[in-house]
Amino acid sequence: MWEEQLTGTHTYDYHYLMKRWSMDQLNIVDTKEQVVKLPVVLEDGSRHIVVLQFSGTIASPTVNVSSANSSKQEAILSWVENWLQWDIDLAEVAAHFVGSDLEQLFYAHAGTPIVKDTELYYCLMKTIIHQQLNLKFAYTLTNRFVEGFGTIEDDIWFYPTPGRIASLEYGDLRKMQFSQRKAEYVIDTSRLIIEGKLDLAQLAALPNEGIAAELTKIRGLGSWSAQNWMLFGLGRADLLPAADxxxxxxxxxxxxxxxxxxxxxxxxxxxxxxxxxxxxxxxxxxxxxx
Structure with missing residues (x-):
């Protein structure tokens, strides 16, 4: 087990990150100890359980990062910094809104980060599942999806892979109370990935407009879906789902x-x-x- 501390010199409300992350009951969050445990899959496909323990103030936060595989320490730290968007000073973001119609909102909720999902594929699946559902039932369905087709290691759930979902029949999801169309969207999109017709890593390198144009070509994915994937998958800074x-x-x-x-x-x-x-x-x- 190795550990390393990241020290922030910027505003970051990690309390809100933990609160939002705990909205999904499968995620491991200990608000008393200020700990989040994450399922991390690196680019080489290796899987790791990463523990983040937060401390300090919102204006001067720190996070202690620990995991088991020391040979992957540098890659894991890079992943964590990217996931947290640790280089972004949210006080500078708030300063942009001084004098605007949202000034008081940013004052009341200082340091609100973008809380990303941990995988681009799962983020896309969750986006499809959550479409046109109330939040409670949406999380119920995603939890069934993960528990049914993901894997668990040391009480941490790793999300289903595209290959696992592509191999399913629509009826497998219908049994979990997926609608027929939602089952088709989830499985058919996964099959596009397996067939090499949809490469999420390559897609992520495109500008917002390019991503939206490509995703909305896929059956079941509209503008709302594309914006949500860019927001929660990629952490893009300038998205406004006005129809939300x-x-x-x-x-x-x-x-x-x-x-x-x-x-x-x-x-x-x-x-x-x-x-x-x-x-x-x-x-x-x-x-x-x-």
Missing amino acids: IGVQNALKSYENLTEKPAPAVIHERGKRWAPYRSYATMTLWRSIET
């Missing part, structure tokens, strides 16, 4: 509006929030979370 009900409800609550603002109105307002519209989105969501 949560964003609309958050703006309605924040500004005491009588009705939710229309997507076109949010999109127009969001032009002033660029190039940090993803952080506006995350902070808006946070403002209405219980």
Whole structure:
């Protein structure tokens, strides 16, 4: 077992990261000890359980990183820094909104990070599963998906692989209360990956517009899906899902509006929030979370 401490010189609310990560009951989070345990799959396919223990203040955070395989220490540390987006000073992001219509929101929820999923493939599957479902049932389905087709090591769930899901029949997911179409979208998209017709790593290198254009060619993936994958899979900084009900409800609550603002109105307002519209989105969501 090795361990190394990353010291931040920037604002980062790791308490919120732990809270959001704990929304999925399969994730291991100990808020008392400020520990998160992650299933990490590196580019070479090797799998590792990585433990993050946070300390310090939001303005000066630290995270102790530990794992078992010392030969992969450098790669794991690089993965952790990328996952946390440790190089981004969220105080600088907030400074962008000083004098804007969201200034008080960023003041109230300082240091809100983008909380990414740990795998591009699983993030895409979760995005498909969560489409047009209430959050509670969406997590119920993703948990069934992981427990049914993933693997568990030392109480940590590793997510299903594209090959495992591509081998399924639609009925295998229908038994878990997937709709027929959702079962088709999940399995057919996984088969595209196995067939080499969809390469998520190559896709991730494209600009936002290119990613959206490619993903929306796939049956079952629309603009909302593409934006969510770029946000939670890649951590892109300038995305605004204006059609998202949560964003609309958050703006309605924040500004005491009588009705939710229309997507076109949010999109127009969001032009002033660029190039940090993803952080506006995350902070808006946070403002209405219980």
